[in-house]
Amino acid sequence: MGAIALPEMKKYHYSDSLATAGVAAGGVLGVLIPPSVILLVYGTATEQSIGKLFMAGIIPAILLMLLYMAAIFILAVRNPQLAPAGPKASWNERLRTLRGGLGEVLVVFSISIGGLFAGWFTPTEAGAVGAAGVLGVALWERKISWVNFKKSLSDTTRTTAMIMLMIAGAVVFGRLMAVSRVPFEFATWAGSLSWPPFAVMAVILFIYLILGCFIDALALVVLTIPIFYPVVVDVLGYDPIWFGVIIVMVVAMGVITPPVGMNVYIIKGVAPDIPLETIFKGIWPFLIAVIICLALLMVFPQMATFLPSLM
Numbered sequence: 001m002g003a004i005a006l007p008e009m010k011k012y013h014y015s016d017s018l019a020t021a022g023v024a025a026g027g028v029l030g031v032l033i034p035p036s037v038i039l040l041v042y043g044t045a046t047e048q049s050i051g052k053l054f055m056a057g058i059i060p061a062i063l064l065m066l067l068y069m070a071a072i073f074i075l076a077v078r079n080p081q082l083a084p085a086g087p088k089a090s091w092n093e094r095l096r097t098l099r100g101g102l103g104e105v106l107v108v109f110s111i112s113i114g115g116l117f118a119g120w121f122t123p124t125e126a127g128a129v130g131a132a133g134v135l136g137v138a139l140w141e142r143k144i145s146w147v148n149f150k151k152s153l154s155d156t157t158r159t160t161a162m163i164m165l166m167i168a169g170a171v172v173f174g175r176l177m178a179v180s181r182v183p184f185e186f187a188t189w190a191g192s193l194s195w196p197p198f199a200v201m202a203v204i205l206f207i208y209l210i211l212g213c214f215i216d217a218l219a220l221v222v223l224t225i226p227i228f229y230p231v232v233v234d235v236l237g238y239d240p241i242w243f244g245v246i247i248v249m250v251v252a253m254g255v256i257t258p259p260v261g262m263n264v265y266i267i268k269g270v271a272p273d274i275p276l277e278t279i280f281k282g283i284w285p286f287l288i289a290v291i292i293c294l295a296l297l298m299v300f301p302q303m304a305t306f307l308p309s310l311m
Contacts (some may be wrong), residue, residue, distance in 0.1 A: 001026065002270035003155065015082040016274045018075065021256075021282030024263040025068065028252040028290060031217070032061035035116065035123050038217055038251065042244045045225045049241075052308035056241045059303045060249065060293060067289035075285055104141075108133035162269040175219075197236040198298070204228055205250050205294070212254020213261070220251055238301075245304040246297060253290050256283050 002023045009019040031038050034054035043050040076083040089097075112130035115121045121129055138144040144152075193200050211220055225247075233240050255263040264279050297303055 002267050003159065006267075006271050012086040013084050015282070016271075017278045017282030018072070018082045019282075020264075020267045020271060020274055020279040021286060022068075022072065024261070024267045024279065025256050025283060025286035025290075027255060027263045028249070028286075029061055029065060029068075031248050031252045032057040032064065032245070034058070036248065037123065038221055038248050039244060041218055041221050042225060042247060045222065046229050046240060046244070048244065049308070049311075052241050052311055053244050055307040055311060056245050056304045057248065058307060060245055060297060063296065063303065064249075064290065064293045067293055068286060071285040071289045104137045108137065159270065162266070197238070200236060201232065201238065201298075204232065205246065208247065208250040209253055209257070212251045213257050213259065215254075217251045217255065220254075221247065239305055241308050242297070242301045242304045246294065249290065249294055249297070253287065256287060 002020075005023050006019055030036075034057065036054065036057060039053040039057060040050055042048070043053045072083070108130055111133055112121070112126045115129060116123060116126040135144075193203060195203075208220070208224070211224070215223070229240070229243070232238050232243050255261055258264075258280050261280070261283070264276070264283065267279055268274065268276050
């Protein structure tokens, strides 16, 4: 997404901090919207319905998207230089542009996402099918040259290698944390607190936020769920589906918070000319939006449990 969105925002003179931070923070939405791998792992570890967990993430994801939009709007109103207005297009031009590639988009989307929900592909395979579909459309319409094709392969290889190396480092560090038993000690301490349920829950979420800054999201869920889940569900009495959504959001915050915000470092790899400090500086409004979303979910848990209750 960074390779696609950042050049467009640069073309319209968006602030580097807003452009890069917006793309990095958008990654939090990806772990809430189905099919979420983290929700899948959580559901498997706790023996909860995967379908209900997927449904539970929809309303919080929409809420977080609206909060992101509100944050961007407030920033742009206070400082128009962050996101200067671009040239205005008429509705006829917008519709004409939309019609130009709508058919191809619908075909590729239907094959990849439709195949995913039909059970034909795994999420990874669906992504590969979608990429192949886009390549097929580009070849059919003669919109890609051999030079551009080689460049796209080179850029993809560099970006993938960078991401995989970062994930490998996160996995190794997660193993180190597991051997050191730091997550287990934190979890045992939080579970032994004789505080009101909401206070214990706040401590648990704070522990997840801190650990999420250093440990890969999947590794963190696998390491801590066996300890925290019985405390939250059996002792504190919270809904397990709601807890799954909360955990996903808190863990996802770790990928955009310093000092080890993986999404931020990935965006830095995509845009090497932008200083890391600039990206982290722009993250804070989006981080506040995630915290507000978490607070609303704590106060109104029905936002996560309403859709699953209809199943």
